[in-house]
Amino acid sequence: MWKCLSLPKFRFHASATALKKAPLKLKGKSGAEQRWLVRQLGDPFVKAAHSQNYRCRSAFKLLEIDDKYDVLRPGLSVVDCGAAPGAWSQVAAQRVNAAGERPDLPRGSVIGIDLLHIAPLEGAHFLSNQDITDPATHAALQRLLPQAQADVILSDMAPNASGLRELDHERLVSMCLSLLELADKILRPGGSLVCKYWDGGLTHKLRDGLARAFRDVRTVKPKASRKESSELYFLARTFRNT
Ligand SMILES: C[S@@+](CC[C@H](N)C(=O)[O-])C[C@H]1O[C@@H](n2cnc3c(N)ncnc32)[C@H](O)[C@@H]1O
Structure with a gap:
């Protein structure tokens, strides 16, 4: 699956605030997946994409x-x-x-x-x-x-x-x-x-x-x-x- 699609529950709708408050569910994820998720949640372009209703940070x-x-x-x-x-x-x-x-x-x-x-x-x-x-x-x-x-x-x-x-x-x-x-x-x-x-x-x-x-x-x-x-x-x- 493409990386910009990998947070489906946030896709298109979540506000930057909701994203900030979202609990990090790292259990059961591989080391690489955990690192990617942490980076994604701290990424200003990911937040801006959600707040401006873009489908992806790209x-x-x-x-x-x-x-x-x-x-x-x-x-x-x-x-x-x-x-x-x-x-x-x-x-x-x-x-x-x-x-x-x-x-x-x-x-x-x-x-x-x-x-x-x-x-x-x-x-x-x-x-x-x-x-x-x-x-x-x-x-x-x-x-x-x-x-x-x-x-x-x-x-x-x-x-x-x-x-x-x-x-x-x-x-x-x-x-x-x-x-x-x-x-x-x-x-x-x-x-x-x-x-x-x-x-x-x-x-x-x-x-x-x-x-x-x-x-x-x-x-x-x-x-x-x-x-x-x-x-x-x-x-x-x-x-x-x-
Ligand atoms: C990084 S994503 C594009 C993100 C997109 N620019 C956006 O902003 O939403 C790369 C895309 O290229 C598509 N792709 C790869 N090879 C392709 C091909 N031969 N024909 C059409 N699409 C292709 C993949 O399926 C994938 O969805």
Whole structure:
């Protein structure tokens, strides 16, 4: 199960105060689970996610990237890859005005895809139980997107960690490289892509692939991304589509 889903009784509803008062039930848990639970309950981004009704602390990574680089604007079409439980889609839906909450601004769209089920969200269309590397998913996206094109591809996806750092890194790089095939099919010229990767020996291969397809590629480490984690994001802007 994905870590941001691992406190189901607090999910979506618990306030920061309720979270603070919640009893720590450590009995019967392994040492690693106990350490994770203690860290989770002391984490300011976990508390902020609960108090601001985000499905997961990862929302703050995208909020920070967007605050700094202005990737999401009202009216844009966004594809969110590896979207479950849906926090990035929540941020994207707010920022592109996908639910039409601001009638004075253009209305955008968000389509989220995940191998897992994603609970419904106003303003977003979810393709649950779908593999983003599968050409059939690409075809479904082309059918669903306005004019079959997206302005932004987001990817916070990650494979189930094996615990072998270099192997996990290589698997995630290969998933990210498959996003370039998706971009060729659906990304509008001038569009952007944000993708998570775990740093390692093949990072240069991913960066080179992105640099061939986009005019500007930079590495971003948002504050909500834990310092001790090898997690980083590439922000690739101005898709060439040549
Ligand atoms: C870290 S979670 C994403 C969290 C999400 N950004 C949020 O804010 O709620 C990574 C997700 O990637 C998904 N994933 C991994 N491989 C995938 C694939 N090939 N296609 C679609 N989703 C995938 C996993 O199922 C998992 O839900």
